[in-house]
Amino acid sequence: MAGKSGREINAVPQNSVKQKILSWEGGLVIIFVAVLILGAVISPTYNFFSVFREMPKYLCEIFMMFAMGYILIIAEIDISVGAIVCLAATLGCFAGNAGAPLAGVIAVCIGVGFLAGCLNGVILTHFTELPSMIVTLGTQIIFRGIAEVSLGSGGSVSMSNSKIIMPLATMVGPFPLVFFFVAIAAVIFIFSLSRTTFGRKLYAVGSNHTAAHYAGIPVQKIRMICFVLIGTMAGVCALFYLSTTFGANTTTGQGYEMDVIAMCVFGGIATTGGKGNLIGATIAGFTIVCLRIALGQRNINTQLILVIIGLLLIISVLIPRISEVLGNRKRRAVQG
Amino acid sequence: MSDDLILELKGITKIFPGVKALDQVQFQLRRGEVHALMGENGAGKSTFIKVITGVHRAEEGHMYLNGQEVHFKGPKDALEAGIAAVYQHPTTYPELTVTENIFMGHEFKKNGLIQWRAMNQEAKKLLDRLDADFKPTEEMGALSVAQQQMVEIAKALSTNAKIIILDEPTAALAANESQRLYRIVDQLRDEGVSIIFISHRMEDMYRVASRVTVFRDAHYIGTYDVDKITTPDLIKAMVGREISDMYPKPDVEIGKEVFRFEGMTRTGYFKDVAMTVHAGEIVGVTGLVGAGRTETLEAVCGITKADSGHVFVDGKEVHIKKPADAMKAGIVLLPENRQTQGLILRWGLGDNVILPIQDELAKGPFKVKNEKKERELSKKYLEEVDTKAVTIFDPASSLSGGNQQKVVVAKALVQDNMKVLIMDEPTKGVDVGAKAEIYSIMGDLAKKGYGILMISSEMPEILGMSDRIYTMCKGRVTGCLDRRDATQELLLEMSMEKGNNEKKEAAE
Numbered sequence: 001m002a003g004k005s006g007r008e009i010n011a012v013p014q015n016s017v018k019q020k021i022l023s024w025e026g027g028l029v030i031i032f033v034a035v036l037i038l039g040a041v042i043s044p045t046y047n048f049f050s051v052f053r054e055m056p057k058y059l060c061e062i063f064m065m066f067a068m069g070y071i072l073i074i075a076e077i078d079i080s081v082g083a084i085v086c087l088a089a090t091l092g093c094f095a096g097n098a099g100a101p102l103a104g105v106i107a108v109c110i111g112v113g114f115l116a117g118c119l120n121g122v123i124l125t126h127f128t129e130l131p132s133m134i135v136t137l138g139t140q141i142i143f144r145g146i147a148e149v150s151l152g153s154g155g156s157v158s159m160s161n162s163k164i165i166m167p168l169a170t171m172v173g174p175f176p177l178v179f180f181f182v183a184i185a186a187v188i189f190i191f192s193l194s195r196t197t198f199g200r201k202l203y204a205v206g207s208n209h210t211a212a213h214y215a216g217i218p219v220q221k222i223r224m225i226c227f228v229l230i231g232t233m234a235g236v237c238a239l240f241y242l243s244t245t246f247g248a249n250t251t252t253g254q255g256y257e258m259d260v261i262a263m264c265v266f267g268g269i270a271t272t273g274g275k276g277n278l279i280g281a282t283i284a285g286f287t288i289v290c291l292r293i294a295l296g297q298r299n300i301n302t303q304l305i306l307v308i309i310g311l312l313l314i315i316s317v318l319i320p321r322i323s324e325v326l327g328n329r330k331r332r333a334v335q336g
Numbered sequence: 337m338s339d340d341l342i343l344e345l346k347g348i349t350k351i352f353p354g355v356k357a358l359d360q361v362q363f364q365l366r367r368g369e370v371h372a373l374m375g376e377n378g379a380g381k382s383t384f385i386k387v388i389t390g391v392h393r394a395e396e397g398h399m400y401l402n403g404q405e406v407h408f409k410g411p412k413d414a415l416e417a418g419i420a421a422v423y424q425h426p427t428t429y430p431e432l433t434v435t436e437n438i439f440m441g442h443e444f445k446k447n448g449l450i451q452w453r454a455m456n457q458e459a460k461k462l463l464d465r466l467d468a469d470f471k472p473t474e475e476m477g478a479l480s481v482a483q484q485q486m487v488e489i490a491k492a493l494s495t496n497a498k499i500i501i502l503d504e505p506t507a508a509l510a511a512n513e514s515q516r517l518y519r520i521v522d523q524l525r526d527e528g529v530s531i532i533f534i535s536h537r538m539e540d541m542y543r544v545a546s547r548v549t550v551f552r553d554a555h556y557i558g559t560y561d562v563d564k565i566t567t568p569d570l571i572k573a574m575v576g577r578e579i580s581d582m583y584p585k586p587d588v589e590i591g592k593e594v595f596r597f598e599g600m601t602r603t604g605y606f607k608d609v610a611m612t613v614h615a616g617e618i619v620g621v622t623g624l625v626g627a628g629r630t631e632t633l634e635a636v637c638g639i640t641k642a643d644s645g646h647v648f649v650d651g652k653e654v655h656i657k658k659p660a661d662a663m664k665a666g667i668v669l670l671p672e673n674r675q676t677q678g679l680i681l682r683w684g685l686g687d688n689v690i691l692p693i694q695d696e697l698a699k700g701p702f703k704v705k706n707e708k709k710e711r712e713l714s715k716k717y718l719e720e721v722d723t724k725a726v727t728i729f730d731p732a733s734s735l736s737g738g739n740q741q742k743v744v745v746a747k748a749l750v751q752d753n754m755k756v757l758i759m760d761e762p763t764k765g766v767d768v769g770a771k772a773e774i775y776s777i778m779g780d781l782a783k784k785g786y787g788i789l790m791i792s793s794e795m796p797e798i799l800g801m802s803d804r805i806y807t808m809c810k811g812r813v814t815g816c817l818d819r820r821d822a823t824q825e826l827l828l829e830m831s832m833e834k835g836n837n838e839k840k841e842a843a844e
Contacts, residue, residue: 011715
């Protein structure tokens with residue numbers, strides 16, 4: 001049934017191959033390949049097998065990156081996740097040392113993450129005027145504080161029986177077990193965001209939470225889900241962290257929150273909400289992981305790695321601005 | 337004074353990338369006159385104002401001030417030449433005081449120190465001149481929109497402006513506040529200030545202006561004496577076609593009750609409000625800004641929480657705790673502010689339209705988006721309301737106000753269990769052509785048996801479209817009139833503070 005004027009509105013989606021290649025994700029793939037080539041050039045031991053072998057210790061952050069993508073898309077931020085990893089790993093380690101089996105350690109790590117996420121979520125959904133930056137800054141200090149108190153004067157704990165956690169560190173062919181878990185998480189998170197109505201609700205909340213509320217979307221419930229999700233993923237991260245380090249200390253998880261935010265932003269997710277997707281973030285995450293492995297194999301110290309990642313981040317947020325400026329200049333020149 | 341021109345513009349052309357925003361337009365402002373500038377959204381009025389105030393520079397054309405050609409390089413030049421603009425949404429600093437806002441950028445200084453006392457005294461003088469009911473030391477954010485506008489006018493006067501441009505000053509005002517603004521405009525005119533008055537409201541123009549200039553599609557259409565041009569002719573000049581019936585109120589047989597609420601109370605906002613809507617009925621709700629109309633109906637729809645109250649749809653009580661509950665019960669709200677409440681501006685039209693029903697269309701336990709169906713439905717409803725758009729993927733921000741409002745209407749219609757449509761200021765900031773289209777959609781909906789509740793501050797619209805009219809004041813219903821008994825005066829009186837009980841009884 002057309003309107004009075006009989007005007008037709010086109011509803012055929014247009015996705016050209018050219019557009020896909022020119023997109024942000026296309027650019028990321030190129031950078032990813034460039035990083036692999038760079039790795040092979042600078043390190044003689046950099047190859048398919050060594051990359052996967054060394055991957056586990058870097059990979060655990062990726063779990064949180066997916067959830068951080070959701071958090072940023074709803075225009076929030078969670079900077080307490082590094083501290084949650086520390087707390088969950090510490091308590092998980094204690095549980096193992098107290099004689100808990102693998103299932104117990106898993107339950108403690110994930111449970112601690114879940115509860116920490118709940119705390120963030122409850123505060124933010126009950127006092128909606130508080131900014132998540134400040135609330136999670138506060139809980140970050142609390143979580144790390146609890147971890148440090150329980151670690152005591154030594155400031156560290158190690159697994160007395162590392163066999164408990166070893167099943168998580170097994171290799172399946174050339175691939176570490178954690179890689180499969182990351183892959184499963186990637187599929188679930190990417191699919192939910194891009195293909196389900198839940199994903200669209202995240203974008204709605206992040207783009208305009210008032211309009212989302214008027215459209216019947218349970219804005220506070222969505223915020224709660226996202227914060228619980230990222231807390232839980234921090235617990236998962238802690239678990240796989242334990243499986244590579246067999247212990248925790250006061251610096252565990254330090255800077256993880258910034259790493260995962262950097263991966264998301266590098267992957268094209270805007271911190272202002274409503275923009276970007278997890279496919280880009282996933283490629284960006286793996287790019288950084290592979291870069292770290294390459295630089296690590298050359299024994300380039302970690303501080304320099306941070307500088308490089310910082311530069312990548314700044315460049316990635318500048319590129320859209322630069323292309324915008326160039327585009328305007330071109331347009332002006334045409335009108336001349 | 338007939339041809340004592342204070343400002344004249346000739347052959348102004350302004351080009352933006354890809355569009356001619358103004359094409360050879362002209363304009364003449366006499367000294368001491370109130371000159372209305374009218375036209376649909378996108379006709380070029382705002383661009384034109386920005387050319388006058390030096391914000392934009394025209395590619396072609398000449399501008400004469402007191403007979404002398406002038407070239408403004410920026411807004412500052414225009415201000416110094418005595419031209420000031422007051423915009424629809426006051427652009428103020430809410431945390432600062434009235435005085436600070438008035439003298440922002442041209443503070444009284446002595447040896448580098450700000451002369452607070454002198455500024456406050458001068459501000460008080462300016463406010464007294466406007467008969468303002470607030471103090472210069474009050475915080476800007478605590479004032480109403482109408483009061484903030486007065487501050488803006490005072491600011492214009494503080495720069496000794498000889499020409500004041502008012503850009504849709506009444507759009508955010510209630511009827512009594514508009515009356516007050518009219519008096520201020522009269523007074524300024526008597527003091528010798530020349531005024532350009534931009535508005536969508538015919539009543540504004542008839543009340544304050546002596547001449548009116550019409551723009552359409554970036555072109556100058558003509559300048560007319562207000563007392564010589566008829567409303568249909570003026571509309572024709574603006575829209576480019578005749579609108580035979582501005583308010584196509586259909587004769588619909590009023591059916592049984594579809595929607596009722598009673599005892600709606602929220603302390604500090606509204607008390608014991610009750611209203612009823614029947615099938616096919618258009619019910620108007622009017623009152624002054626701050627009467628609690630929006631607050632009440634938003635609580636009915638679950639946007640905010642009421643302390644108490646009962647809502648009935650088709651005679652059965654429904655319990656509404658959140659917006660989704662109201663939508664499930666068939667109560668759909670078209671919010672007052674389409675840009676912040678109704679739409680996600682950067683999204684495509686289609687995604688906006690299907691947002692409320694996406695879960696119903698979704699497939700499987702994981703609620704996978706049914707994009708094909710979504711596209712079909714959004715296309716269907718966007719076409720049904722006659723949206724001027726090329727594709728359903730166009731961002732909502734790219735449409736004019738009237739077309740954005742149509743998208744919001746499509747977003748309501750797509751909810752096929754809808755029984756009642758609550759429209760909050762449905763034509764606010766919408767141009768006259770799109771207004772007529774929205775009224776016609778309302779008429780069609782009434783014919784189909786939906787109940788419609790329309791909140792509006794625009795008297796002609798309330799009187800033209802409603803079957804029955806509620807008036808509210810200070811959070812209470814002060815009366816209910818049948819359309820036959822309603823007059824503008826009566827409604828205004830009932831909206832005023834002492835909601836007259838005899839009148840209410842007489843009407844019922």
